[in-house]
Amino acid sequence: GAVVSQHPSWVICKSGTSVKIECRSLDFQATTxxxxxxxxxxxxxxxxxxxxxxxxxxxxxVEKDKFLINHASxxxxxLTVTSAHPEDSSFYICSAAPSAxxxxxxxxxxGTRLTVT
Amino acid sequence: SQQGEEDPQALSIQEGExxxxxxxxxxxINNLQWYRQNSGRGLVHLILIRSNEREKHxxxxxVTLDTSKxxxxxxxxASRAADTASYFxxxxxxxxxxxxxxxxxxxxxx
Numbered sequence: 361g362a363v364v365s366q367h368p369s370w371v372i373c374k375s376g377t378s379v380k381i382e383c384r385s386l387d388f389q390a391t392t393x394x395x396x397x398x399x400x401x402x403x404x405x406x407x408x409x410x411x412x413x414x415x416x417x418x419x420x421x422v423e424k425d426k427f428l429i430n431h432a433s434x435x436x437x438x439l440t441v442t443s444a445h446p447e448d449s450s451f452y453i454c455s456a457a458p459s460a461x462x463x464x465x466x467x468x469x470x471g472t473r474l475t476v477t
Numbered sequence: 478s479q480q481g482e483e484d485p486q487a488l489s490i491q492e493g494e495x496x497x498x499x500x501x502x503x504x505x506i507n508n509l510q511w512y513r514q515n516s517g518r519g520l521v522h523l524i525l526i527r528s529n530e531r532e533k534h535x536x537x538x539x540v541t542l543d544t545s546k547x548x549x550x551x552x553x554x555a556s557r558a559a560d561t562a563s564y565f566x567x568x569x570x571x572x573x574x575x576x577x578x579x580x581x582x583x584x585x586x587x
Contacts, residue, residue, distance in 0.1 A: 364519075366519070392573065394574065394575070396577075401582075402580075403565060403577045403579045404520075404565070404577045406574060406575070406576065406577075409573075451517070453519055453520070455519075455520075457573075463508050463525055463527060465510055465522040465525055466510075466520075466575055467522070468512075468519035468520040469519050470518050470519040471517070471518065471519050473517070
């Protein structure tokens, strides 16, 4: 159980276009989902906390108008990279927890490799 | 922002040997978790240790936590080639957010 599905697994887009990444909790409801970004051979950087039915909470230094997050249902959060540029190329990973308990581990999607040309 | 440091950054051992990875953090925590990541994939949860626990075991994994030193270690015993991956510690505070360490890349040679 506790499966998180992320789509697409990879995407190549041209500079200036927008890309949407979906994150779904398949067998549980998630009021909160987290979006991370990972550069090659580096750790995960938390970008934002996605809250169902309300605005996302962005970490310091993350542009909310650049990385649009929508959490319209208890099983789906989307991250849209707007007006993408080559420096946005990265590995984006979403995660969610089946329970709001503080000691509930996160379940991760398999990530989306974004390449902006 | 990153929580802290992990060491070593990279570790290469022979199959059957034990692998030890260390993690340090900076702020107070509710729990500390270890995750594994195979190249180009998402993360898989391995083990969670609460702030009031000192040691925890799960199969070939042993985790220790020293809150006075703000550090944790992950021991993988009798390593296998399939254990080759990156390992990350992550700390959880009151907000529910997980903050990850820099990670240790483990290579287990058959």
